[in-house]
Amino acid sequence: MRGRPQLFTSYAADQAPLNTRSKRAWFIALIALLLVLPFQLGTELNALMATAFLAAIGAIGLNIVTGWAGQVSLGHAFFLGIGAYTGAALAGDPGGRVTGLGLDMWVWLPASGLVAALVGLAVAPVATRVRGLYLAIVTLGLVFLGEHLFRELEGVTGGAGIGRAGPELVLFGTDLNTTSQFLGLGLDREMKLYFLSLALLAIFAVVAKNLTRSAVGRAFAAVRDRDIAAEVMGVEPTKYKVIAFGVSSFYAGIAGAMLATVTGFIEPGTYDLFLSVEFLAMVLIGGAGTLAGALLGAAFVTLLPRLVEEVPRFLPFITAESSGGFLTVFQLQALIYGCLIVAFLIAEPRGLFGLWVRARNHFRGWLLPH
Amino acid sequence: MEELLTATVRGVAQGSLYALLGLGFVIVYKGTRVVNFAQPVLMILGAYFTSAFAVDRGVPFGLAALLAIAVTALVAIVIERVAMRPMVGKPPFAAAMVTVGVFLALQVVAGDLIGLEQRQVGDPWGLDKSSVFGVTVFHSDLASLAIAIVVVLSLGAFFKYTRWGLAMRATAVSQETALAQGVPVGRMFSLSWAFAGGLGAIAGMLVATGGAGFDQTTTLVALKALPAIILGGLDSIRGAIVGGVLIGLAEAYTKTYQADHLAWLGANFDQVVPYLVMLIVLLVRPYGLFGTKEVERL
Numbered sequence: 001m002r003g004r005p006q007l008f009t010s011y012a013a014d015q016a017p018l019n020t021r022s023k024r025a026w027f028i029a030l031i032a033l034l035l036v037l038p039f040q041l042g043t044e045l046n047a048l049m050a051t052a053f054l055a056a057i058g059a060i061g062l063n064i065v066t067g068w069a070g071q072v073s074l075g076h077a078f079f080l081g082i083g084a085y086t087g088a089a090l091a092g093d094p095g096g097r098v099t100g101l102g103l104d105m106w107v108w109l110p111a112s113g114l115v116a117a118l119v120g121l122a123v124a125p126v127a128t129r130v131r132g133l134y135l136a137i138v139t140l141g142l143v144f145l146g147e148h149l150f151r152e153l154e155g156v157t158g159g160a161g162i163g164r165a166g167p168e169l170v171l172f173g174t175d176l177n178t179t180s181q182f183l184g185l186g187l188d189r190e191m192k193l194y195f196l197s198l199a200l201l202a203i204f205a206v207v208a209k210n211l212t213r214s215a216v217g218r219a220f221a222a223v224r225d226r227d228i229a230a231e232v233m234g235v236e237p238t239k240y241k242v243i244a245f246g247v248s249s250f251y252a253g254i255a256g257a258m259l260a261t262v263t264g265f266i267e268p269g270t271y272d273l274f275l276s277v278e279f280l281a282m283v284l285i286g287g288a289g290t291l292a293g294a295l296l297g298a299a300f301v302t303l304l305p306r307l308v309e310e311v312p313r314f315l316p317f318i319t320a321e322s323s324g325g326f327l328t329v330f331q332l333q334a335l336i337y338g339c340l341i342v343a344f345l346i347a348e349p350r351g352l353f354g355l356w357v358r359a360r361n362h363f364r365g366w367l368l369p370h
Numbered sequence: 371m372e373e374l375l376t377a378t379v380r381g382v383a384q385g386s387l388y389a390l391l392g393l394g395f396v397i398v399y400k401g402t403r404v405v406n407f408a409q410p411v412l413m414i415l416g417a418y419f420t421s422a423f424a425v426d427r428g429v430p431f432g433l434a435a436l437l438a439i440a441v442t443a444l445v446a447i448v449i450e451r452v453a454m455r456p457m458v459g460k461p462p463f464a465a466a467m468v469t470v471g472v473f474l475a476l477q478v479v480a481g482d483l484i485g486l487e488q489r490q491v492g493d494p495w496g497l498d499k500s501s502v503f504g505v506t507v508f509h510s511d512l513a514s515l516a517i518a519i520v521v522v523l524s525l526g527a528f529f530k531y532t533r534w535g536l537a538m539r540a541t542a543v544s545q546e547t548a549l550a551q552g553v554p555v556g557r558m559f560s561l562s563w564a565f566a567g568g569l570g571a572i573a574g575m576l577v578a579t580g581g582a583g584f585d586q587t588t589t590l591v592a593l594k595a596l597p598a599i600i601l602g603g604l605d606s607i608r609g610a611i612v613g614g615v616l617i618g619l620a621e622a623y624t625k626t627y628q629a630d631h632l633a634w635l636g637a638n639f640d641q642v643v644p645y646l647v648m649l650i651v652l653l654v655r656p657y658g659l660f661g662t663k664e665v666e667r668l
Contacts (some may be wrong), residue, residue, distance in 0.1 A: 072463050126649060129656045131664070133405045133466055134604065137596045138652060141645030144593075152636030273593075277470060284467055331478040338475025345468050346456045 015213045017206075038194045046190035047262060048306055053197035054258045056298035059282040060208045060291065061251025066280070067288035068212055069244035070224025071127070075139030076252055076279045078146035079116045081271030083253030084166065084260035087112035089156050091167035098164045099156045105171040109257060112167075116253025117246045124245040128238045131227075143273050150268035163267030166260035169193070193262055200258065204251060209291050211247065220244055224289075281337050285344055287351030296352040301337070308333050375505040377626040378619065383511035385618020386518030390573040391595035392602065392610030393525065394566035399604050400542040401562030403462050407469040408449060409570055410592030411476040416442040416571025417491060417584045418483050424492035431492055439571045446567025447560050449476075455559070481586045493579040510580030521572060522611060525565075538562065594621075597648035603661020612659065617644045 008014040018024045038046050062076045090108035092100025123142065130138055151160040158164035169189070187195075211217055219240045222230035227237045260266045278301060286297020348354045391409060398406040419441045423434035453472050457465040495510040529535035540548040541558040549555045570592070577591055578584040598617040602609020625640040632639075657663050 070463075072466070126653055130652055131656075133462060134600060134652070134656065136405070136463075136466060137600050138649065140593070141597060141648050144642050144645045145649075148636065148639065148642040151638075277474065280467070280470070331482060335475050335478045338471045338473070338478070341471030341474070342453050342468050345460075345464050345471070346453070349460070349464060 017209050017213075034198060038191045043188065043190045045306075046194045048303065050190065050193040050197040051259065051262050052299050052302040053194075053201040054255050054262065055279075055282065055302045056201055056295050057204045057258070058252055058255030058279055059286065059294040059298040060204060061248045061255065062279050063283050063288065063291075063294040064208060064211070064220070064251065065244045065248035067283055067290070067293070068217060068224065069220040069241060071241055071244060072132070072136040073127075073139045073245075073248070074136050074273065074276045074280065075123075075142035075146075076248075077271045077273065077275035078139075078142050079120060079249040079252035080256030080259070080275065080279075081146055081150055081268075082116040082119050082249075083112040083256030084266050084271070085150065085153075085156055086115040086253065087167035087257030088164060088260060088266060091170070092165065093168075098154075098158050105167070105169065108167055109254065112257035113250040113253040116256065117250035120245045120249025120252075121242060124242040127245060128241040140273065140276075143271070143276055147268060147272055150271060157266075157268050160268050163265055166262075166264050166266050167257055169261055171196075197258060197262075200254070204254070205291060205295070208251075212291070216240070216243060221289075278337070281341055285340055285351050287353030288349075290350070290353045292356075293351050293353035296356075300352060304336065305333050308336065372504055373626060376507075377622045379505065379507055379511055381619035381622030382615055383508075383514045383618070384622060385598075385615035386515050387573050387576055387591075387614070388595045388598040388617050389611045389614030390518055390521060390569050390576070391592050392599040392614045393522070393607060394569035394573075395595065395599045396605065396607055396610045397569075398562050398566045400607075401538060402450075402454065402458075402465075402559050404454065404457070404465040404469065405462070405604070406563075406566060407466060408472040408476065409566060409595070410589040411473050411480055412442055412446055412567050412570030413574035413577070413592040414480045414484070414584065414586075414589045415445060415476070415574070416567075417574030417578045417588065418480060418489070419571065420491045420575045421489045421578070421584075422483075425490060431494055434492070435572075435575050438575060439568045442571035442574075443564040443567040446563040446570075450560050450563035454563070455556070458559075477589060480589075484584075484586055486586075488583045488585045489578070490583045491575055491578040493575075495579055508580050510576075510582075513579065514576045517572065517576065521569070526607075534561065594644045597644040599658075600648050601651050601658055603658030605662055606658070606660035609658055609660035617647060620644065620647050 006020070008019065013019060018027055037049070041049065058076065058080060061079075062073065065071050065073050087108045089099045090101050090103045090111055091105070092098060092102065094100050094102040127135055127138060150157045154162075169192070212220065219230070219235045222233065222235050223237045223240050230240075231237055256271075282297035282301045283294060284297070285300055286295070287293025344351050348358075350357065391413060394409050394412070395406055398404055398409075416438050419438035420431075420434050423429040423437050424431050427434075429437065449472055453468050454465065457468055493510065493513075495508070495513055498509040499506050500509065501507070529539060537548065537553045538558050538561060540551065540553050541555050545555050548558070573592070573595075574584070574588075577588060594617065595614065598613040599610050600613070601616060602611070602613030620643050621640050624643045628635055628639050629637075651658065655661075
């Protein structure tokens with residue numbers, strides 16, 4: 001419909017991923033920007049961007065279970081950990097101090113997602129028996145039990161305080177750690193990680209988008225909004241909660257394994273309650289129940305620490321060292337997360353995505369507000 | 371046998387702390403329908419204020435404890451006014467997430483106040499212990515138990531016999547009906563949080579007695595009160611007490627026996643036993659031991 005981008009003549013057109021011309025234009029611009037960006041950024045920032053993409057995969061996963069299916073999970077860190085250790089154990093050096101099978105990435109990456117999904121499915125029966133806030137606390141217990149498990153399985157995880165190397169980047173027999181030439185462009189390890197993460201994010205974002213606009217996604221929303229009403233209409237809450245948990249854990253597993261690759265080193269203490277809260281912050285700050293929200297939130301929460309690192313230059317009472325001064329940067333980060341979660345939930349529960357919608361609607365009606 | 375009794379005493383004492391913290395959770399939950407994840411911070415702030423008054427300023431311990439309770443209750447009231455009041459009528463999940471945000475922010479503040487060193491609260495009990503029928507009993511454990519019993523009984527009396535207690539119970543049953551009867555519901559919310567703050571402060575102070583002291587990581591102790599209230603049922607005061615004691619006992623017995631009999635479960639397994647007990651109980655009883663089963667209609 002030329003000139004009437006808001007007119008949809010079918011449900012499919014309304015639900016299409018990029019349903020207006022401006023969305024398509026912005027999307028193409030964004031992709032182009034993301035493809036050019038790594039050649040402009042330094043090594044450190046490329047790794048950071050890769051982290052943001054991978055965190056976004058994890059955030060989409062949490063958003064599926066919390067934002068769409070309405071099941072509050074504080075246990076995301078546990079599934080990230082399962083993925084990370086599965087990946088590390090399958091990819092690791094066979095003769096090393098800890099378990100390692102020396103497998104290729106095309107084996108360990110899907111496997112880490114699948115193992116996490118299986119664990120998620122195994123936990124789901126307990127999780128689906130309880131509702132709402134009980135669930136939040138049960139999943140909180142899961143994080144503590146998981147942390148204990150990771151600390152004790154020294155053969156796989158290296159043990160508390162010691163840790164082990166993350167999964168190796170060997171895809172189809174090609175070692176991605178070395179700098180190589182491709183179409184006349186020199187690609188180093190960080191750039192490859194950047195493109196690999198971006199590709200993975202693209203795949204998982206499309207899958208999530210399609211999942212949520214299918215019958216399964218509508219069932220999730222029905223269970224979230226009123227599970228009894230959903231049951232009356234023939235949507236089985238238990239079934240869809242289990243599906244949501246499984247899919248969410250799969251995403252977490254993939255994200256966990258890949259994030260462990262980026263950092264190159266993993267330690268059981270990483271997968272604690274604060275990691276869970278960080279992912280929850282991504283979903284809540286970005287906007288629960290929207291794909292764009294998960295992406296925005298992940299980018300925001302991942303890039304925030306880097307921004308905060310710049311703060312000491314302007315505010316002398318904040319120190320970059322780990323102690324001394326009025327506030328350290330780590331404390332400032334936690335403080336900002338905390339305040340932002342509170343502020344967004346009170347003022348704009350739809351998160352950053354909601355702010356964008358507001359701004360868009362404001363300018364759409366600019367000069368002619370009514 | 372002696373070992374068993376010693377473990378039981380320690381467990382009950384530890385459990386009484388969980389019960390106090392649990393009571394704070396339950397009072398806020400019943401009064402405002404919010405699960406208060408900020409409770410651990412209230413606990414650590416209570417411990418800090420006691421320490422600040424008793425150790426840094428040299429105020430007598432009893433007075434310092436009372437001051438700490440008052441200040442922490444005030445902090446809780448401020449949290450309620452600033453962060454929780456705007457969430458009235460919003461989904462319980464959103465409100466609970468706000469308390470997570472408050473937890474993150476205040477954890478930083480508390481950490482900054484406490485500093486990097488272990489702090490003491492200047493309690494009179496220290497490491498004193500006596501032998502009762504051959505069982506070694508720490509005085510601090512006895513004090514915890516006694517204080518917990520006094521607090522629980524006086525809270526019970528407050529809810530049962532005073533007008534404010536009645537008003538709080540009315541608010542818990544139905545906020546709108548209570549409002550229609552002239553109960554200042556907003557003030558009841560503040561009062562619930564004040565109780566949570568006060569109870570948290572008492573628990574924080576008691577956690578640090580007996581030479582244990584406290585540091586920035588002590589907040590994790592308070593999270594173990596969550597399994598306790600889930601075990602008992604989120605909305606049951608009796609449940610919080612029973613759950614607290616059960617969790618305390620489970621922890622103490624694991625600490626005493628697991629290293630010898632179930633060593634494969636790993637070191638520090640007692641730290642995660644509360645969560646395991648919670649998971650098992652929830653499998654059988656999704657609303658805890660005493661929790662009200664939700665009855666809903668379309």
